[in-house]
Amino acid sequence: MELVHRGKVRDVYADRDGELLLVATDRVSVYDVVLPTPIPDKGRILTALSLWWFDQLADVVPNHVISATDVPAEFAGQAIRCRRVDVVQVECIARGYLTGGGWKTYQQNGTAYGVPLPAGLVEGDRVPGGPIFTPTSKVAPEVGHDEPMTYDEVVTAVGADLAAQLRDATLALYAKASEIAEQRGVILADTKFEFGLTPDGELLVADEVCTPDSSRYWRLDDWKPGGTQQSMDKQYLRDWSDTLDWDHTAPGPRIPTDVVEGVRSRYIATYEQITGQSWNT
Ligand SMILES: Nc1ncnc2c1ncn2[C@@H]1O[C@H](COP(=O)(O)OP(=O)(O)OP(=O)(O)O)[C@@H](O)[C@H]1O
Numbered sequence: 001m002e003l004v005h006r007g008k009v010r011d012v013y014a015d016r017d018g019e020l021l022l023v024a025t026d027r028v029s030v031y032d033v034v035l036p037t038p039i040p041d042k043g044r045i046l047t048a049l050s051l052w053w054f055d056q057l058a059d060v061v062p063n064h065v066i067s068a069t070d071v072p073a074e075f076a077g078q079a080i081r082c083r084r085v086d087v088v089q090v091e092c093i094a095r096g097y098l099t100g101g102g103w104k105t106y107q108q109n110g111t112a113y114g115v116p117l118p119a120g121l122v123e124g125d126r127v128p129g130g131p132i133f134t135p136t137s138k139v140a141p142e143v144g145h146d147e148p149m150t151y152d153e154v155v156t157a158v159g160a161d162l163a164a165q166l167r168d169a170t171l172a173l174y175a176k177a178s179e180i181a182e183q184r185g186v187i188l189a190d191t192k193f194e195f196g197l198t199p200d201g202e203l204l205v206a207d208e209v210c211t212p213d214s215s216r217y218w219r220l221d222d223w224k225p226g227g228t229q230q231s232m233d234k235q236y237l238r239d240w241s242d243t244l245d246w247d248h249t250a251p252g253p254r255i256p257t258d259v260v261e262g263v264r265s266r267y268i269a270t271y272e273q274i275t276g277q278s279w280n281t
């Protein structure tokens with residue numbers, strides 16, 4: 001098999017005609033820099049949780065999954081055989097809560113990435129008026145960082161029809177996923193989707209779905225607007241890295257053992273609470 005792409009987290013192999021093997025490794029990135037310390041089992045947790053979500057959301061938008069079992073033995077549990085698509089170069093983010101970059105821009109100018117919001121909101125509030133679509137450009141790490149895009153910029157980049165499809169699909173997926181999560185006691189505060197087009201123009205959800213790498217997860221019981229929320233996702237690692245004197249360029253810092261375990265246990269807890277299945281290792 002030919003390695004066609006090494007992403008920050010996934011190794012992507014071309015296999016058979018029109019198919020890819022997406023192998024999630026234990027690598028972790030912060031601010032787009034892969035850190036030198038792996039998180040044990042992360043690749044398998046992300047793969048299992050993505051597969052669970054792909055299944056739950058399949059009736060909302062079709063996805064790229066072909067098989068999680070028809071994969072080489074060496075990648076068992078870490079790989080998804082999927083349909084190769086032309087990935088749309090827009091990261092499609094849905095936000096149901098005010099946090100992270102959206103909270104930052106809200107404090108500056110009353111909008112979450114340009115989407116106007118009423119005054120008086122606090123950090124961690126639910127977005128009044130419902131979840132919002134805040135796309136960003138998908139930029140190769142060698143080139144720079146993903147940048148927020150306005151909806152009009154998405155229209156210019158991909159055309160009005162596809163832009164509307166991306167927005168509607170993102171919000172529909174988020175609506176269903178956040179409802180399912182909430183039934184299980186978890187807030188899906190925001191999440192990122194990647195979409196791709198098949199050779200005959202069908203839009204599929206690709207990449208990973210609603211993992212703690214691509215989403216913010218909070219325990220419903222712990223949710224307390226008015227400050228930073230306790231995260232069950234990668235935010236924990238970002239917060240740790242923010243305590244360091246690090247300029248967000250490579251090489252990234254080594255992760256101490258207790259923080260590795262902090263990430264791992266959060267990812268497992270998220271998997272278990274969402275799926276209702278125990279992580280047996
Ligand atoms: N079905 C698919 N067909 C083609 N490419 C896909 C498909 N699903 C995911 N991808 C791509 O595979 C790569 C997965 O790797 P990973 O998630 O590690 O990348 P990343 O670090 O997030 O992004 P980058 O591509 O910038 O390295 C991404 O580039 C993603 O867009």
Ligand SMILES: [Mg+2]
Nearest residue numbers: 007008009207
């Ligand atoms: Mg990715």
